[in-house]
Ligand SMILES: [Zn+2]
């Protein structure tokens with residue numbers, strides 16, 4: 001009979017601990033699993049099955065792979081350790097969006113359709129994006145990348161400057177299984193930026209890859225378009241329900257219509273959570 005594993009106060013028996021490196025969030029295998037108590041570091045466990053010995057890969061190999069995936073995701077340092085369970089919803093609307101994001105993360109890859117979180121700054125959009133990537137990498141072993149839109153453009157430009165072809169420059173972002181683009185709609189909106197975004201979304205769309213988004217821009221929802229009388233309503237504008245800075249206008253019709261097919265839009269309405277509450 002195998003004795004139950006002792007509870008590790010450092011990792012709470014998750015097997016990994018968070019340890020930010022530089023400006024990026026990172027994780028490492030906990031000391032309680034290094035060397036691995038099951039295989040002693042060999043990576044193989046031998047079990048007696050019906051009197052015969054069978055060797056199989058040890059679960060520590062998968063743990064190391066998941067930690068490496070988290071470290072490659074590029075989650076900003078500020079969101080290290082910020083998971084879905086530590087997101088504090090301040091009202092029913094936020095709780096509803098949190099539940100939908102949790103539902104996506106838990107059921108992935110049953111549905112590959114991503115989501116776009118939109119709303120004013122400080123409503124927790126980036127926290128939810130990063131927490132989703134944390135879950136997908138560490139709990140599910142899915143390769144992910146987080147990129148803020150202006151870094152995305154500068155990363156591709158920098159590759160061009162090294163004479164890397166457009167196809168190769170976009171490959172790391174186009175090919176990763178799940179990509180989270182933070183602050184889409186921000187930027188100068190140059191022709192090059194619009195064409196680059198269109199190319200990236202087009203490649204991900206054609207390959208049926210999951211893309212998650214956040215934006216501070218307004219989004220004109222279909223229901224609101226159907227009721228143009230609502231436009232200009234100061235109360236509706238104050239609630240953030242109408243397009244003050246329309247995402248479609250910022251990124252162009254083509255990219256927006258791709259986004260609308262790739263993602264479900266969730267509106268986060270809340271007071272700025274970065275302002276302390278008393
Ligand atoms: Zn531990």
Ligand SMILES: [Zn+2]
Nearest residue numbers: 036039058060
């Ligand atoms: Zn092992």
